[in-house]
Amino acid sequence: MPELLGIYVDHRMATPLAMAQLSAKIKPLAPELAKGGVLLLATCARVEAYGDEPALRNIDSRIFPGLSYESIEGAAEIAKRLAEIASSAHSQILGESYVSQQLTKSIELVNQNLPIFQVARFALDIGWAARERQRFIASFNYDQIVREIIADRFRNGELPDRLYIIGAGMLGRGLIKSGVGERFRSATIITRNPNNLRKRLRRYADMEVTLMRPDEIGQQQEPRSIVVIATDHVNDEYGTTLQNALLRLEPRTIVDLSSIPVLSDAGVRRLNYVTIYDEEFLRFVEQNNKQLAPKLPLLFSDIEATLQGCRSVFAKPT
DSSP, X not given: OOOEEEEEEETTTSOHHHHHHHHHHHGGGXXXXXXXXXXXXXXXXXXXXXXXXXXXXXXXXXXXXXXXXXXEESHHHHHHHHHHHHTTTTXXXXXXXXXXXXXXXXXXXXXXXXXXXXXXXXXXXXXXHHHHHTTOOOSSOHHHHHHHHHHHHTTTSOOOOEEEEEOOSHHHHHHHHTTTTTTSSEEEEEOSOHHHHHHHHTTOTTOOOEEEOGGGTTSSOOTTOEEEEOOSOOOHHHHHHHHHHHHHHOOSEEEEOOSSOSSOTXXXXXXXXXXXXXXXXXXXXXXXXXXXXXXXXXXXXXXHHHHHHTGGGGOOOO
């Protein structure tokens, strides 16, 4: 197996917002880099690139312009780090489930015959299995945090009206499948392309949702509705459309799960707007991480033991 290398920056090395902004800038390069044999993992908490030395040559100046970064060498060490990432040991919300899905999507872009694909796929399975064995599962994942915020807004037995989820990607679909909309009269996914989304949702027959375009929001005020923004794919034009619609709607609360907040401070002054950087949200994250942090040594030991048992996989041919 050729020598594999990796370079990375994560949320421990930059502010969360700076990390999210870097990721948003670099993530579109993933398909192009994959064609050159580079596995790019770009999430709100990290930007990481892995491949053999020729593939990674000079890539640091492209994805980390002017930034300090960490490097890692060898298939075994790379497998260990990717397994730990897949287990959610390095996530901002310990025990969350979405990072393994993000890693899966990144791996799928890479040629299956390349060593980095094989190592990453192997690491993904090891990390996920360790997470399950050690029950390293968030008590306050994104869907549970949203539930708690909703419960706080309707503490006196008042019935919620409608739940709006903006974004139909992995996070948006996950929220719907988790049942976060059960208390509401109805649930609506906001999308710019309803026809395309209907095709994608056919395999989710249990999802009882209606679809709506962004400019259809806010035909009247809905003070007993909740809006959850669950997408990072928002350009300036779309952001303005959403902001104007939500100002018309005036919901009880807007929960923005985007790593880069979608609405401007000036535009939401009269709205109850909660982002993942606000104290209310971070309290749940801190509570979750305090519960799971004591399990980290067991999780790391589990991953290490599995990798040790498979060390022949990483042996270089003689």
